Amino acid sequence: MRRIVAPLSLLLASAACTSIPAETGGYPEPLVAPILTSPEALDTSTYARPQEARVTHVELDLDLDFAKQRVGGVAELRLLVAPGEERLVLDSYGLEIEKITDSRGAELSYSVGETVEAGGKGAPLTIALNGARNIRIAYKAPADASALQWLSPEQTAGKVHPFLFSQGQAIRNRTWIPTQDSPGIRQTWAARITAPKPLDVVMSGVRQGEPEDLDDGRRAFRFVMDKPVPPYLIALAAGDIDFKAIGPRTGVWAEPSVLPRAHAEVADTEEMVVAAERLYGAYRWGRYDMIVLPPAFPFGGMENPVMTFLTPTFIAGDRSNNGLVAHELAHSWSGNLVTNATWGDSWLNEGVTTYFENRIVEEVYGKKRAEQEAALMYANIQEVLAEVGSDEPGTALSTDGEYELGSAIAYDKGAFFLRTVERIVGRERFDGWLRQWFDGHAFQPATSEMFLADMMENLVASPAEAEALMLRDWIFAPGLPANVAKPDPAAFAEVDTAVAAYTASGAIPAAYAGWTAAEQMRFVDNIPxxxxxxxxxxxxxxxxxxxxxxxxxxxxxxxxxxxxxxxxxxxxxxxxxxxxxxxxxxxxxxxxxxxxxxxxxxxxxxxxxxxxxxxxxxxxxxxxxxxxxxx
Structure with a gap:
């Protein structure tokens, strides 16, 4: 499927996509991604009914209240509504709705359903549209919104100013943004955010000009994301932060005392972007900036477009952990450009990205480091399979189960699936296929069935090759297929010899200090x-x-x-x-x-x-x- 940039009335109508006539109420037509309607694309984590009425664009005008630790203001939603439908269903978890109106200010009736705590699904917010195609929701996020973390000054490096950051993946953004919170319902967005001086605000959109000074000791920051993204990628951070450029389109934000170390650690980022483009095509988001957050950030990184969020725990002083940067950058193609339609297919984001990450590492740091990091991935898979069993259904790539960040299956098994395909068909053919996958599905959701079908149509050369690839086994069956392309056993030959010697006699390797970080990790993780x-x-x-x-x-x-x-x-x-x-x-x-x-x-x-x-x-x-x- 191609990128949809035509008028909304020309949206592709097929068994896999929904077509709804355009009624944009005088707004400029946004870039609108298709909605997948095949059975495997049904997202059970959302209450939304996008085939009836869907959000195409979100405009936020929000105030950050650090004293009360609350976010509140107005969200304006642009809608695409099917003929005869006058009901919009949004996702909400604890949002305090003050009023909902149409574009003329007329109030619209709404109801909030029963909250489902399990999995953080929340409650449906159902709105009677009465012909409205643009609505305004005045609201406040709850004080305990799970997507938002408010840090006291003591929790920051500077110890003077508070800090705020959001983490939306997988379905936490419904705790601070009223929208259809599903990866398959992509939306463009814009925001005006006010915060007290001297705090700076960054978001996962392009900043528009300089901040505006207000009369009350606050400043207003404006951002735009003109490409449709899954809602979990709307993110913000606010605090005492400074910026330092890396290259013409790359740079890093961090607290002032952290910035020098952070900048030194990610100094290879521009080179990584060039390497990624060489592999799989143009970087389509304009800038690639990063922010190194306080250590309370719960993950290694988060691939928010144009503003990757990073943990400071990756800073080692020698760039040995910045495969993390390569990973979050690779998400600019796999995950952000082409996104899993449901969380049961999260490997389409994480597995493809982990493979891509390893290729960037090889381009920038060489094959030895890439092979060592791949060997660590393979060990993760083996450890999980040994713990839960190779027949455990959750070890399939595509599952109906709960999505868990950090899974050795979604990330590492997914990467080894692509490594195996590359090994069988050859790198040149595989790279050509993966690039066309990104091009053909840019700014759209996807499913495992679509991925498989595209491979069969555009990559597989013969029935014999299809049999050798074992594609369906890799995606839908548990465990590791027999054709897995195992890592080079020589990658850690010296380390594994040292582990054996230590196990046998307690001999501690004198060469340890000269090893790479991956080699040191291999040793410490494998001794008795x-x-x-x-x-x-x-x-x-x-x-x-x-x-x-x-x-x-x-x-x-x-x-x-x-x-x-x-x-x-x-x-x-x-x-x-x-x-x-x-x-x-x-x-x-x-x-x-x-x-x-x-x-x-x-x-x-x-x-x-x-x-x-x-x-x-x-x-x-x-x-x-x-x-x-x-x-």
Missing amino acids: KDRTAAQLAALDTALGLSKTGNNEILFLWLELALMNRYEPAVPQVEAFLAEVGRAKFVRPLFTVLWNEGDWGQPIAKRIYAGTRGSYHAATRAGVDRVLGWTE
Whole structure:
């Protein structure tokens, strides 16, 4: 399917797309993406009925109230409504609706349905349109909106000003924006955001001019995203932040004291953009900027268009963890340009992106590093399959189950699927196919069935090749197919030899200090887990594990220490968990403590009682489940 830029009345009408006549009420026609209507494209996480009435554009005029920790104002929605339909259904979770009107100011009646807490689905907001095709919703987000994290000055690097950031994926934006919160209902948007001086505001849209000084000690910032995006990609951050350019279209924001280190860490970003374009076509979003957030940010990164959000925990001083930057950049093609229509197909975002990330790493840092990082991915898959079983339905790429960020299946199995296809058909053919996939589905939603059909039509050369590729097994069956292209066993030959030597005799490798970060992680993660206090002390003394500046390695050390009830590590674990809110680190460390019974559970409870309030809702939810925590 091609990108839709024609008048709305010419939207493609087929078994897979909905066609609704245009009634834009005098607004300029927005770029409108199709709605998929095939059965596998049904998104059960939304209340929206986009075949009847859909949101095509959102305009926000919102005030950030740091004193009350509330966001409120007006959302104006432009709609596309099918003939004979006069009902619009939006997603809402705790939104306080003050009034809904049409473009002339006439009030429209509405109702809020019963809230479904499970999965954060919230409640349907149903509006009687009475002919309106543009509506205005005056509202406030709830004080506990799970998409928003308000940080006190003490939780920032500067310790002077508060901070706010949003995290919308997967379905949290319905807690602060009244819209149809589904990845398959793409929308353009614009925003005017006011915040107190001297705070700066950034969003996942292009800033329009300089901020406007207001009479009340505040400033107004304006942003536009003129390309249709899934609603979870509408994001903002506000705080005491500065900017430093990297290249002609790249740069980084961070708190002033963090900015020099952040800039040095991501200095290769412009080169990465060039490498990505060389692989799979033009970068279509204009600028590629990043913001390094305070450590309470719950994920490694979030691919918000034109403004990637990053955790400071990736800063190691040697750019060894900025495969993370390559990953979020790659989302500008896979995930943002072409998006999974439902969260059960999240591998279309994350697996394709993880493959693309590895190709960028190879282009910029060389094949050895790329192969080592791929080997770590493969080990993640093997670990998950060993834990849950190769027949577990959730280990299929396309599932009906709950979408979980960070899954070794969606990310790593998805990447190895594409590595396997590349290995069989050849890199040149595969790259040509993937580029045409991005071009042919730009700014549109997609499903696994569409991905498979496109491969069969535009990549597979013969029935024999189709059989060798095992495409349907890869996408819809659990486990790893027999044809998986395993990583090069030589990638970690020296490290694996050192692991074997340490296992046999306790010999700690003298070469460790000269290894890459990936090699160091491989060693620490693969040595025997059952260690005495003396053995752990020897490792720490020889390798400097507790003093490493790489948080990925530090996490592996702390995890190993807790597994063995190593008391000297407890203060460092407590300090780490008090500062870092990244779910990838926080949840596993609390899990290890909890699994250590009478020794670890009191420590976990004590630490969590002091840190829970500083964690984002996404991090909190995972740890709550582990500890059985109730407020």
